[in-house]
Amino acid sequence: MRVVIGEDSALFREGLARLLADTGQDIVATAVDAPSLVDAVRRHRPDVAVIDVRMPPDNTDDGARAARTLRADFPDLGIVLLSQHVETRHSVELVSTGGFGYLLKDRVLDVDDFLDALRRVAAGGSALDAEVVSRLVGSNRRDDPLASLTPRETDVLAQMAEGRTNAGIARRLYLTERTVETHVSSILTKLGLAGGPDDHRRVLAVLAYLGRHSAITG
Amino acid sequence: MPAQGSRTGLRIYREYVTLPRVLAVAAAAVALVATGLGGVALRDGSDAGGTASFVAGAVIGLYAVVLGLLVTRRHPANLVGAVLAWTGAFLILSSASETYTLTVAGADQLAAFSEGSWMWLYVPVALLALLFPDGRLPSPRWRMVAAGLLTVPVAFTVLVAMSPGPYPAPYDDVPRPLGTHQWAAPLAIAMLPLFLGLLVASAVSLFRRRRTADAVGRDRLKWLVVAGLTVPATLLLCWTSYLLLGDADLVVVGLAAMYVGIPTATAIAMLRHDLYDVDRVLSGTITYGLVSAALLSVLTVATFVSGLVVPGDSTIAAAAATAICAVLLSPLRNRLQRKVDEKLYPVRRGTLAAIEDLRRRAHAGIARPEELEPVLRAAMADPDLRVGYRMPGGTAMVDAAGNDRRTGAGATPVLIGDDEIGAITFSRGCPAPLAREIADASALLVEVVRLRLELRAALDAADAGRARLLRVSYAERRKLERDLHDGAQQRLVSLGMSLRLAQRHLDQQQLAQRDVDGAVDVDGLLDTTVAELATAVAELRQVAHGLRPSSLDDGLGPALSNLTSKVPIPVELDIQANGSLPDELTTTAYYVASEAVANTLKHAAARTVVLKVAQTDGQLRVRVTDDGLGGARVATGSGLAGLSDRVAALGGTFRVLSPPGGGTTVEAVLPCGS
Numbered sequence: 001m002r003v004v005i006g007e008d009s010a011l012f013r014e015g016l017a018r019l020l021a022d023t024g025q026d027i028v029a030t031a032v033d034a035p036s037l038v039d040a041v042r043r044h045r046p047d048v049a050v051i052d053v054r055m056p057p058d059n060t061d062d063g064a065r066a067a068r069t070l071r072a073d074f075p076d077l078g079i080v081l082l083s084q085h086v087e088t089r090h091s092v093e094l095v096s097t098g099g100f101g102y103l104l105k106d107r108v109l110d111v112d113d114f115l116d117a118l119r120r121v122a123a124g125g126s127a128l129d130a131e132v133v134s135r136l137v138g139s140n141r142r143d144d145p146l147a148s149l150t151p152r153e154t155d156v157l158a159q160m161a162e163g164r165t166n167a168g169i170a171r172r173l174y175l176t177e178r179t180v181e182t183h184v185s186s187i188l189t190k191l192g193l194a195g196g197p198d199d200h201r202r203v204l205a206v207l208a209y210l211g212r213h214s215a216i217t218g
Numbered sequence: 219m220p221a222q223g224s225r226t227g228l229r230i231y232r233e234y235v236t237l238p239r240v241l242a243v244a245a246a247a248v249a250l251v252a253t254g255l256g257g258v259a260l261r262d263g264s265d266a267g268g269t270a271s272f273v274a275g276a277v278i279g280l281y282a283v284v285l286g287l288l289v290t291r292r293h294p295a296n297l298v299g300a301v302l303a304w305t306g307a308f309l310i311l312s313s314a315s316e317t318y319t320l321t322v323a324g325a326d327q328l329a330a331f332s333e334g335s336w337m338w339l340y341v342p343v344a345l346l347a348l349l350f351p352d353g354r355l356p357s358p359r360w361r362m363v364a365a366g367l368l369t370v371p372v373a374f375t376v377l378v379a380m381s382p383g384p385y386p387a388p389y390d391d392v393p394r395p396l397g398t399h400q401w402a403a404p405l406a407i408a409m410l411p412l413f414l415g416l417l418v419a420s421a422v423s424l425f426r427r428r429r430t431a432d433a434v435g436r437d438r439l440k441w442l443v444v445a446g447l448t449v450p451a452t453l454l455l456c457w458t459s460y461l462l463l464g465d466a467d468l469v470v471v472g473l474a475a476m477y478v479g480i481p482t483a484t485a486i487a488m489l490r491h492d493l494y495d496v497d498r499v500l501s502g503t504i505t506y507g508l509v510s511a512a513l514l515s516v517l518t519v520a521t522f523v524s525g526l527v528v529p530g531d532s533t534i535a536a537a538a539a540t541a542i543c544a545v546l547l548s549p550l551r552n553r554l555q556r557k558v559d560e561k562l563y564p565v566r567r568g569t570l571a572a573i574e575d576l577r578r579r580a581h582a583g584i585a586r587p588e589e590l591e592p593v594l595r596a597a598m599a600d601p602d603l604r605v606g607y608r609m610p611g612g613t614a615m616v617d618a619a620g621n622d623r624r625t626g627a628g629a630t631p632v633l634i635g636d637d638e639i640g641a642i643t644f645s646r647g648c649p650a651p652l653a654r655e656i657a658d659a660s661a662l663l664v665e666v667v668r669l670r671l672e673l674r675a676a677l678d679a680a681d682a683g684r685a686r687l688l689r690v691s692y693a694e695r696r697k698l699e700r701d702l703h704d705g706a707q708q709r710l711v712s713l714g715m716s717l718r719l720a721q722r723h724l725d726q727q728q729l730a731q732r733d734v735d736g737a738v739d740v741d742g743l744l745d746t747t748v749a750e751l752a753t754a755v756a757e758l759r760q761v762a763h764g765l766r767p768s769s770l771d772d773g774l775g776p777a778l779s780n781l782t783s784k785v786p787i788p789v790e791l792d793i794q795a796n797g798s799l800p801d802e803l804t805t806t807a808y809y810v811a812s813e814a815v816a817n818t819l820k821h822a823a824a825r826t827v828v829l830k831v832a833q834t835d836g837q838l839r840v841r842v843t844d845d846g847l848g849g850a851r852v853a854t855g856s857g858l859a860g861l862s863d864r865v866a867a868l869g870g871t872f873r874v875l876s877p878p879g880g881g882t883t884v885e886a887v888l889p890c891g892s
Contacts, residue, residue, distance in 0.1 A: 009708050015715035022722055054703075060771055084703035085759055085768045087780065105707070106755040109714040109748050111722075135783045 001122055002046040005030045006037035006063060008055050016108060023115055034062040041070055048078035048122040078122035086131045096207035101127030125200045126163040133161040136210040145191050156183040160206045165199040238300040242290040245303035249283045249310045256314035259321045275313030278474060282306025282481035289488045296353035302484055305342035312339060334378030337371040337413060344420040351438040351487060356423050366416045370409055377406035438487040440500055445483030447503050448476040457514055505555045513547055565598055566652055572597035573659045587666045588618035602645035607668040608638060615641060620671050632657045632664045640664040684867035689802045695766040702762040707755050714751040717744050774804040781812050788826050795833040803890055806864050807840045813857045814842035814884040822846025822882055841885040850876040
């Protein structure tokens with residue numbers, strides 16, 4: 001994968017670049033602030049851009065704003081936003097549009113998982129941090145369709161929300177792909193969502209549902 | 219150049235040598251000569267009774283002459299000073315000639331002219347009325363009156379001197395120097411109504427002038443009216459004299475007062491018309507005159523009645539009646555003063571009453587002492603009147619709202635003891651004595667206002683200090699949070715990445731040895747270490763979140779929805795806030811919500827929570843309501859007490875409503891400026 005990294009902390013930027021390069025990724029450019037990141041992406045047209053949410057010049061959500069700009073210009077670009085803290089609302093909104101990922105920074109320490117997320121996003125899929133997902137599916141409400149899920153189905157739903165494919169879920173939960181498919185169709189029925197053969201689209205439907213759900217909550 | 223020099227000299231001459239000055243100096247000369255002659259006559263003669271009356275006449279006359287000279291010095295072109303000087307000169311002339319005639323042998327002939335000379339005593343007073351205050355006649359038509367005033371007394375004196383019949387005692391046997399003529403007496407009598415007419419005309423000229431005079435002119439005329447009031451005062455004295463002494467001796471005192479009073483009032487009018495508050499003097503004089511008249515009426519009746527009841531000497535009864543009357547009249551005097559003030563002096567009366575009324579209402583709590591300025595403006599019909607308050611320890615004046623205020627050079631200081639606590643600027647002319655009186659009457663209110671201003675300033679400073687401390691503490695929290703995220707957390711993650719990189723490069727041999735006896739499982743060790751690092755990062759994230767939720771950067775709404783997404787019971791969220799609030803406001807509102815929700819979760823056993831945020835009318839209202847057990851209290855040191863302090867620091871209000879069994883409502887109202 002051709003990767004551009006936007007990150008102002010030299011320590012983190014270089015560490016991530018070396019780690020990703022070591023796994024065989026092609027780090028085509030690194031940027032230290034939002035404007036130079038946008039420039040770098042325009043010049044190199046990478047498969048995926050890994051962007052720190054908080055970056056110069058304003059040190060607020062410059063990275064997220066740059067991501068929206070890039071998404072408008074390059075619909076096929078995969079974008080993974082990295083953050084130091086959890087923020088549900090905007091992250092879910094972005095990720096449910098596909099080709100987007102939102103992860104806490106320390107997820108890079110699980111190298112294989114992180115690479116998996118990058119690949120999914122680069123392919124138009126999604127990746128949502130487990131912490132965010134647990135907030136989405138964990139909020140306890142009466143008259144909530146989520147409450148009608150079995151514990152196993154809730155686990156599967158969380159994996160779906162994180163952006164994983166059936167195969168990925170099966171690997172993670174030590175289930176057969178067949179079992180996972182059964183759970184998934186049960187979940188979609190209970191939540192009133194349309195099913196389909198495309199893993200990505202199904203994930204996005206789940207995310208959109210959870211996003212609406214969280215929008216109703218807050 | 220000589221020509222130039224002489225022209226300059228002429229100009230100076232014209233400037234300094236004016237007709238009024240010449241006349242005044244002439245009057246002074248005549249007065250001195252007459253005094254000298256009188257003095258010589260007294261030394262040579264032996265009449266002791268004449269001495270007292272001559273000395274009195276000379277002192278009073280010289281007093282008028284000196285005042286006349288002073289007025290002419292100030293107003294060189296104004297005839298009033300000269301007329302005043304001649305008033306004194308005539309008085310001295312009159313008493314000197316009387317003394318001279320009495321004491322000097324062979325001066326009897328003068329008696330012929332002294333018989334009709336009383337008329338001259340009225341001439342200067344009448345001329346004064348005619349010329350006052352600008353030294354000119356009201357109009358050319360009045361020349362006739364002036365001419366008449368000067369010619370009629372001459373004619374009268376001459377005609378009286380020629381009238382048949384002997385002189386009055388002790389000059390019965392003095393021969394008539396001009397002979398006697400039968401026609402002289404009726405002509406002399408005919409002069410009397412003519413002269414009376416001239417006097418009345420002079421008095422009427424004052425009223426004509428009053429209509430056209432400006433403010434200063436009116437003030438001066440009022441002084442002359444005060445002087446004129448000595449005439450009825452003399453009548454009152456006459457009455458008193460007859461009542462108490464049985465004869466008119468006291469009238470001499472009255473006459474003396476009149477001769478002192480008229481020049482004094484004239485001089486004050488011309489030199490320092492604003493020296494005293496003429497309105498006040500006028501209304502005071504009239505009040506005392508009326509009270510005295512009333513007292514005398516009562517006393518007259520009392521004497522008459524007691525004379526009927528108690529035969530013989532009624533002095534004791536009359537004295538007792540006087541004392542009783544005096545006691546009875548003292549409250550009457552105040553009421554009378556108010557009535558007279560209302561008629562003659564509405565501004566003083568109205569203003570003082572308004573100040574007193576405000577003081578009373580402020581005391582009762584139904585008015586604010588800060589209303590002093592509008593009250594004074596209304597009472598004095600002076601819309602630009604300004605009241606300045608001097609803040610304790612400061613030099614600048616402020617208005618009732620605490621803004622800087624220039625009081626101007628002509629301001630009347632408001633004093634308590636020797637301390638100037640404020641100043642009042644009157645934009646319409648206010649006589650200095652009245653200004654002083656109003657400033658004194660206002661002093662207590664001014665003091666209260668400035669103390670209130672000082673208190674408010676101190677409270678504002680304290681509030682600002684608390685708000686500043688709160689902002690500083692929030693800023694520090696934000697900085698700590700950033701430091702944790704960008705510093706420690708970042709560094710730990712980087713460390714983890716380095717370990718992962720190292721782990722990827724462990725050679726296969728080392729991996730193969732992991733099961734060999736005693737060898738260290740480096741791969742497993744690295745996995746554990748990285749996992750520990752991840753845990754440390756997560757913990758730091760928790761700490762940072764506790765310091766300040768980063769989601770607050772996105773606004774109150776996102777932060778609160780983030781907050782409620784972690785709550786295990788249903789939360790109904792209703793947020794009506796349109797962003798762009800100051801950071802300390804959103805942060806405080808967030809803490810209120812999060813602490814209240816945490817309290818609910820911990821203690822209330824509630825099933826639902828409603829979190830409502832509304833921004834209206836410059837207020838941000840945060841309300842958290844649950845359906846739990848209730849009975850929450852704001853105990854010292856508790857989370858709720860901390861919230862109360864934070865909210866108060868921003869000038870807001872905080873309350874907790876928590877009846878046992880009735881759920882809990884925590885509400886904070888924060889001012890947000892817009």
